[in-house]
Amino acid sequence: MLFTIKQLGGDFLNTKILKRILSYTKPYKKFIIIAFISAIINITLTLLTPILIGRGVDFIIGKDNVNFSRLLNILILLLISIIFSALFQLIMTRCTNIISYKTIKDLRIDVFNKLNELPLKYIDSNSHGSIINGVINDIEIISDGLLQGFSQLFTGVITIVGTLIFMLSINIKIALIVVIITPLSLFTASTIAKYCHSMFRKQSEVRSELTGYVEEMIGNQKVVKAFSYEDRSIESFEEINKKLYKYGQKAQFYSALTNPVTRFVNGIVYAAVGIVGALSAINGNLSIGNLSAFLSYANQYTKPFNEISGVITELQAAFASANRVFKILDEEPEVQDKSTAIDLENSDGTVDINNLCFSYNKDKSLIENFNLKVNPGERIAIVGPTGCGKTTLINLLMRFYNINSGEIKIDNINIDNITRKSTRGLYGMVLQDTWLFSGTVRDNIAYGKEDATLEEVIEAAKAAHAHKFIMKLPNGYDTVLSEDSSLSQGQKQLLCIARVMLSKPPMLILDEATSSIDTRTEIYIQKAFNKLMEGRTSFIVAHRLSTIKEADLILVMKDGKIIEKGNHKELLKENGFYANLYNSQFATT
Incomplete structure (x- = not known):
């Protein structure tokens, strides 16, 4: 061997891979030992069988030369050998199965x-x-x-x-x-x-x-x-x-x-x-x-x-x-939090971005020297053409990607000094792409607050204007959702909005949050969002410019840079990029 x-x-017997696989069997050493001993006993008894049969053959060779008493003893030993061989074979198989399935x-x-x-x-x-x-x-x-x-x-x-x-x-x-x-x-x-x-x-x-x-x-x-x-x-x-x-x-x-x-x-x-x-x-x-x-x-x-x-x-x-x-x-994991990183359980909503630079590809920069100061409770809308860096900025705020240089501060604390978990916990996020998991409606809404009571879940659903259609489902809030659930894309998005409304985070990120909702429902949702955003710093990414008229500050981005900023009225007066973008959406033919 x-x-x-x-x-x-x-290539065939890659010892490194073999060692790594076998390292997973270490917690099950006792089963390995039992399997090893059982295998030796089983094989020994199996190999003993031909000798016993051979001796039996020697006792029956020749005319009138059969030794029945010796032959009977051999038959008894042969039976015992076969029984115990089968028993230890069973034990060995049982142990190897346990090792295999538990290791996997x-x-x-x-x-x-x-x-x-x-x-x-x-x-x-x-x-x-x-x-x-x-x-x-x-x-x-x-x-x-x-x-x-x-x-x-x-x-x-x-x-x-x-x-x-x-x-x-x-x-x-x-x-x-x-x-x-x-x-x-x-x-x-x-x-x-x-x-x-x-x-x-x-x-x-x-x-x-x-x-x-x-x-x-x-x-x-x-x-x-x-x-x-x-x-x-x-x-x-x-x-x-x-x-x-x-x-x-x-x-x-x-x-x-x-x-x-x-x-x-x-x-x-x-x-x-x-x-x-x-x-x-x-x-x-x-x-x-x-x-x-x-x-x-x-x-x-x-x-x-x-x-x-x-x-x-x-x-x-x-x-x-x-x-x-x-x-x-062996892939490099997400950069670990510093040992001195703190858990920031709450925030007043102050966000400072200084000289921020980021690129997905080293050869092609996306965001360069980006600066922004957000005061508590302000609503910041981010608009611009596709690929300008709107969603990228959101990814950086949530620390989904690491910045190349510069800094982002929350409450005057660099986010590098805050744990990722608590950083992300400060934001309530509603994306354009909805995500619901296999579970009840109640579980999906309470995803960010598992200890929420049914009353809290219902209150959040009502605020998101989802309560009405939920009650029409077969089992209401206990209806189990799955891949083939007959919910429309808009209904799914309402549940995602209710999820955020239940968690009531200190800051909000709304990335095309109402893109799949009809105009009438969107009006109600906007009112609900306005109520939810009161006193909360909010970042709103929108293509429908009608949804951001009430924003305190509108950032117009292009090629990763802020080219215009101000409120809705100020930007229209400038008659620049934003005004052209707004007028193109509401132009009459």
Whole structure:
């Protein structure tokens, strides 16, 4: 087996990945020990069976030469051996299953927790389908291949070593023949494995690509159908699917080739043992019973190699998947809070932005030398063309991204000296894109305040003008929402607005918060927002300029810079960019 590991080293048996996987089994050492002991006992009893059968054969050879009393004793020992072998086999299987599933559970928890630690930059720059594939499919492949495969590898090694010991105890010369021919089986398996790994790695990459593409198409079916993109999407799918077929076929071919090749070599081993053993029996150097036992051992000795070669397929896929999973775990997490960072539980709403610079791409700047002072309770509206940096500014206020230089202060405290959790807790945020999770209406509204009473939830829903349609749902506030919920986009947005109204944060961020709501409801919501914004610093990103007339300060942004600022009337008088933008929305034909 040392030869096998050396041959399979490098790509196939990546020791770093193997060590990381095995590190997850440390909490379950007692199960490993029990499985190890059970495996040894099980295999020892299994290997004892051919000797008992061989002795039984020796007691019945020859006319009128059957020793029934000795034969009965052997049958009793054989029965006991089989029963206890099965028992310890059950114990071993139970322990290996516990190790496997608990280890995979811990690994999946670590990956999910890691996703919560990663910066939004990683989530935004990677295919969501690929990430989902890593959390679900890749970890399942690790479970099926690596952990369960290694349990077979483990028992196979013990079987090989145990069989050799028993064969050597019967006849050293014949046992040496088996040992001499064995490397041929190992060499063929390892040679094929090298080709196999490359194909499984490519198969894993293309599978992830296919998962991401399917996720994109399913998640945007309305757009696909609206632009009659069905045929082209099928063509793209088939192109990726062909690549998956190509690599999958080659991977399976090479892995499937391993088993018959090793079986052929093992057949040579069995034939050699049969011929040499028969000659030894004829010469009187070996009893018929021992020859029978030796042939059984030769067969048992070769079986683990066949099983191990069969496991290679799963191990190859598992290593490729494990590599992808650990890439997620090795990603740089979001910059940790300073050890001296404080929890700012409340704020008067003072925000200072000084010489702020930020860019998503180092080669292309977006926001440069941005300065803004916001007094408590002020309403700041941010307008401008697409790509000017409106949403980026909101992302920086919420610390979803780290600024390149400059500073943002809340209550005259640099946000770098405030924990991220408490910084984000100071803002109530309503986005253009709604998000509701699988749960009741009440749970969704109380997402930011889990201890909220039903009365508080209803009050918030009424303020958001959502109470009326909620009561028309099958179970009112206890109605369970899911992906196929029949809520309109506007109704979903009302629930998101109610969520913020319930939490009553010291500051608000409204990023196109009423974009999916009809004009009549929007008027009511604006009144509710006006009430909610009283005494609260608010940042409003809007394309509908009619919704920001009452803002204390309107920032007109272009190319990451403030080009105009003032209230609605002042900006109209300037007759500049804002005035043109406003007039273009309300121009009469």
